Amino acid sequence: MSFYGGIQSYDVHTYWNNNNPQETKFASDLRERVQEEFAQEIAAGDIRVYKFWDKPIGPHPINMWELDFKSPEIFAKVVPWFQLNHGKLSVLIHPRSGKGDLLDHTTHALWLGHKVQLDKTFLE
Numbered sequence: 001m002s003f004y005g006g007i008q009s010y011d012v013h014t015y016w017n018n019n020n021p022q023e024t025k026f027a028s029d030l031r032e033r034v035q036e037e038f039a040q041e042i043a044a045g046d047i048r049v050y051k052f053w054d055k056p057i058g059p060h061p062i063n064m065w066e067l068d069f070k071s072p073e074i075f076a077k078v079v080p081w082f083q084l085n086h087g088k089l090s091v092l093i094h095p096r097s098g099k100g101d102l103l104d105h106t107t108h109a110l111w112l113g114h115k116v117q118l119d120k121t122f123l124e
Contacts, residue, residue, distance in 0.1 A: 001072050006098055009070040012082060013092040015116050018054060018063045026087055028052060031065050037081065046074050059105060059122035068096075082112055090114050 016027035031052060041047045050066040057064070069078060082091050091112040094104045102123040 003072055003075075003095070007095040008098065009068055009096045010075060010078075011066055011068045011092075011094055011096065012078065013060060013064045013066050013094075014082075014086065015060070015062050015064045015090045015092070023089065024063075027063070027065065027089060030085065030087070030089070033085065034067065034081075038078070041069075041074060041077075046071060047078070059101075059118040059120065060116070061119055062116065079110075086112050088113060090116050092116065092118075 014027060014030060016023040018024055031049065035042060035049060038047050042049060047067055047069045050068075052065045053060075053063050056062055067078070069075065079093060082093070092105070093110040093112070095108050097104055097108060099108075100123075102120060105118055105123050106120070
């Protein structure tokens, strides 16, 4: 099975405010929970979990950590998990459609929680 419309993969970015110790801890704990909950999929290479950024990077104006995956089966597990577990954190879920980073991070994006205003100059 493949994604609709030529989508190759999805990225999930989880944001937190580094000035808020409770949010920082929640974000860190959430990342650990992902690694526990999806340990089998991570070990198989179906999900990749990236570093915990303690500063803004690229188009992301606040701290974030990211994961990505390439299958609809993983989408069906990961997205509902984030819907139920993201707490008050903002989460950006966007495709890699081949139609450009700007479209993928904006028009084609899904958000959980509050939408974070990305620095679009990195995406153009």
